[in-house]
């Protein structure tokens with residue numbers, strides 16, 4: 835069950851739930867842990883509530899698709915939708931932002947507005963291509979110098 839209460843305007847974070855007994859992460863969370871059978875109680879009265887763990891960071895694209903025929907409040911002709919796997923094995927789905935999506939590519943996940951604006955906005959997971967590392971940026975910004983090149987002043 836998805837906890838829509840976590841999408842409040844002040845807390846833009848999509849969270850997984852951690853089983854208190856075996857530590858396995860789930861998203862969306864089940865009522866019973868598939869690993870060890872520990873039960874989850876959203877009220878926290880009979881069984882302990884499971885810890886929320888924000889979803890984000892490095893992940894790898896498992897599969898993706900283009901969604902056409904979007905509702906009228908979308909300005910785009912289509913959007914990309916992907917399923918990713920994080921380093922800890924957690925899998926999640928969400929909006930994909932990539933110029934040339936490819937299975938296995940490295941992405942970074944964050945929570946952002948995926949529909950609407952203002953108070954009507956809805957948040958969800960967004961997966962983006964990983965920003966180039968500092969070394970890659972430096973290599974792009976500084977092309978190899980040619981022999982005999984000067985600093986510009988003769």
Ligand SMILES: [Zn+2]
Pocket residue numbers: 853854855856857858867868869870871872
């Ligand atoms: Zn468990």
